[in-house]
Amino acid sequence: MATTKTVILDALKELLKDEFKDFKWRLSNSAVSIPRGKLENADVHDVVDLMVQHYDKSDAGKIAVRILRNIKQNELADQLKGKLLEVPEDVPAGAGSSSSGTPVPAKTAGPTVTITSNGGTVNAPVVHGCNVAGSMTFN
Template identity: 40%
Template structure:
């Protein structure tokens, strides 16, 4: 499944920005789960904006900050798997780590864009 030209992880294939609310209501899932899914989509969209070299730098920085993610998993991870790893290991800090790393690799534009996207979906408290 694609969302604005981006391929989504298998775990999110049932979601789009317009269908996620109805999906979660129908499935009985909480708003927290819905918010987490939306955050995962935003993280993936921003990682897709990185060049391969920037993505490699991002993963190196991520490994230094999230030391509990096994290095071998991060080294082999594509963008989808990287989002999954961040959310699995640090569900409430994934956005903070991501924006900090974007700034560290001189992609302030992505840090600001992600922050704005979160504000647009009324989740500014996760910044």
């Protein structure tokens, strides 16, 4: 079964040496970039691992597609985008809940969160692009 990492890997393996170098350069010079030092000697496998670590899986795929378009690899970007749509989402067991108490599938792997409401509105914070060690409280 294909995973986000394997479909990104397969797409990046199609790039020539200079195209891959350009891909890494753009990855290190984007709005939410991966440090150049980590990418400097990274091979294709390392780059995919860094992308999934630095961004969540869904964003890693979207960023890969965008950078492929930026380096004029539109056909490869279209193929990757199509393959990403076929990848099943990673949903941890028991993750997600709605205000009615009915489980809702999570979009990405992460902590298990249960949110309940007794007829009111639930406003939940969104945390993205960071690693948290220990507890986190929102008031």
